[in-house]
Amino acid sequence: MFSKAFSAAVNGIDGIIVSVEADVSDGLPIFDLVGYLGSEVREARERVRISLKNSGFQLPAKRITINLSPADLRKEGTAFDLPIAIAILTAFGYIPQENLDKTLFVGEMSLNGEINKVNGVLPIVYTAYKLGFERCVVPVGNIKEGAVVQGIDVYGIKNLQEAVRFLNNETILEPYFIHTEDLSFTREDADNLDFSDVTGQELAKRAIEIAVSGMHNILMVGPPGAGKTMLAKRIPTIMPELTFEESLEISKIYSVSGLLNNNCSLIQKRPFRSPHHTITAAALAGGGRTPMPGEISLAHLGVLFLDEFPEFNRNTIEILRQPLEESEVTIARLYGTYKYPADFMLVTAMNPCSCGYYPDRNKCNCSINQVKRYIGKISRPLLDRIDICIEALQVNYKDLENHKLSETSESIRKRVMSAREIQLERYRDEIFYFNSQLTPKTINQYCKLGKKEKGLLEKAFTRMNLSARAYHRILKVSRTIADLDGSEDIKEKHLSEAICYRSLDKKYWED
Structure with a gap:
């Protein structure tokens, strides 16, 4: 079964959308990651596999192949852990594919299923907004950073189970908003320099x-x-x-x-x-x-x-x-x-x-x-x-x-x-x-x-x-x-x- 989730890589200070494709088929139980990957991304195989197990998701012995596209773009960092896990669960039928439409995922996963904050969320959310995505799912530790971008819903997730319940509409989460008029750009110098x-x-x-x-x-x-x-x-x-x-x-x-x-x-x-x-x-x-x-x-x-x-x-x-x-x-x-x-x-x-x-x-x-x-x-x-x-x-x-x-x-x-x-x-x-x-x-x-x-x-x-x-x-x-x-x-x-x-x-x- 095939599924697709969306994430993003950071190049300079701009985000580039990355498609995380998952295919589950019969054969030897192998977990392959392809797509011009850095060492942190290749290590996601073990983090995601153990995190899925510790989060209570029992996966049949299948051949799992994950492709991060475009394949000519170097992928670095740990922000692809969450979208990889979501794509795998969708391919196994835990989440309907249509629930991933116009949604972007970013987050590093712990072995117990918790989602940790990552760098570069602000340019990633900004890129998602510019390209017409409707919502972003980010670690709760990055929620305020991502919510600075207006015009897109940003949701903070604590762990993988909460993410699955949210995507299946079993848990109602409110997007986090920061109103620009509430931001203070006044001069407050703690050292009273003059x-x-x-x-x-x-x-x-x-x-x-x-x-x-x-x-x-x-x-x-x-x-x-x-x-x-x-x-x-x-x-x-x-x-x-x-x-x-x-x-x-x-x-x-x-x-x-x-x-x-x-x-x-x-x-x-x-x-x-x-x-x-x-x-x-x-x-x-x-x-x-x-x-x-x-x-x-x-x-x-x-x-x-x-x-x-x-x-x-x-x-x-x-x-x-x-x-x-x-x-x-x-x-x-x-x-x-x-x-x-x-x-x-x-x-x-x-x-x-x-x-x-x-x-x-x-x-x-x-x-x-x-x-x-x-x-x-x-x-x-x-x-x-x-x-x-x-x-x-x-x-x-x-x-x-x-x-x-x-x-x-x-x-x-x-x-x-x-x-x-x-x-x-x-x-x-x-x-x-x-x-x-x-x-x-x-x-x-x-x-x-x-x-x-x-x-x-x-x-x-x-x-x-x-x-x-x-x-x-x-x-x-x-x-x-x-x-x-x-x-x-x-x-x-x-x-x-x-x-x-x-x-x-x-x-x-x-x-």
Whole structure:
């Protein structure tokens, strides 16, 4: 007898529907699994067989063949246990085939018949909804995660017996619903971080405001204790709140990574990821035998903060070059190619030398060669991809003693939001949203300069020996400064400020 149930595999952060076909026939009592399977899926044979026995289902000695289709797609993980068990029970007549119509199953099975939670339920349920499925049966531990998707019924199941009774209409279960209007995207910072806590550093605050307004990458250079890390940690407080669509996109990444729990079914704050400088290339970009998202994908639509930038392994940070240009990371493996989104704002902080006090020769004992060797860990191609370079100067005693609360994050965020609204309106017919995403072609359209501005940029390009990439990034930053100023045109003062944010790298990285 033949039966079919539906499940899904995860590729990147997207779900792919998998048909679980079961055939029961006469012959030697063998349990075969086919369909390009990973080791976890092949082991499902024993888990499912013992789980069926311990759940009270007595199966005749038959030849059982399970096929997971499409056969050219590698199946990994333990989420296929439940659909395999359901397909087998349907083939033996325990469940009518018509009761499986437009239903998708996901879940790992224990030997006693209990159904355990799995990773990636959110993108799987979202894919099922897009493809017209009417209901999803998931582990009760994933119920809140799956219910985030509107327009499809999501049922949480504790064990195999409950699943069979539900499918036979012997047990009435109510689908779990989460109303999007009940989700809170308000700013609730447990650490009460605010830009008013930072003494001085007005130039750095201004640069950060520009960077956030246009989603530009920023580098802060300064001595230890100047407040670079303090500033970076407060960047999320001036970023716009997440929309539901953005939250869903981020949550899919965290679901695949297994970082969602039943009490946090939807990421409601912009990510702020700050990996240690000992991080490996695979952990930063993603990868592994079964590829998983790395830190740059976990920072999607948020901030990736790399403190002590030169202390990172050079080969590790060079990986950032491609994601910074394409806003995604591609991981190729023997079994397939995986793509993860990586549209993040890169924020980096570093000391100007190994001791941290160059060019103050009263404190710095580093030789010129030592300084060059230290900052030379950051390559020029990578530096070219950073739009804004700013110096965080040492705070003096009087500023600390007479500390007055400076501008709050709330007031800065209002200006950021105004600039963002201008960009959203300007790019309403484009496939991008922020100035940092402008391409060379669209730069010519949206960053037009007058005669004086062209002359100023030509002088800067020649004297500073800028690259074409740096030239384009100056135009993008000047466009953001003009938006903050409420100006439709880029003027000399906007262009001059943007050029200043490229002069610091010449100070430290000059030949």
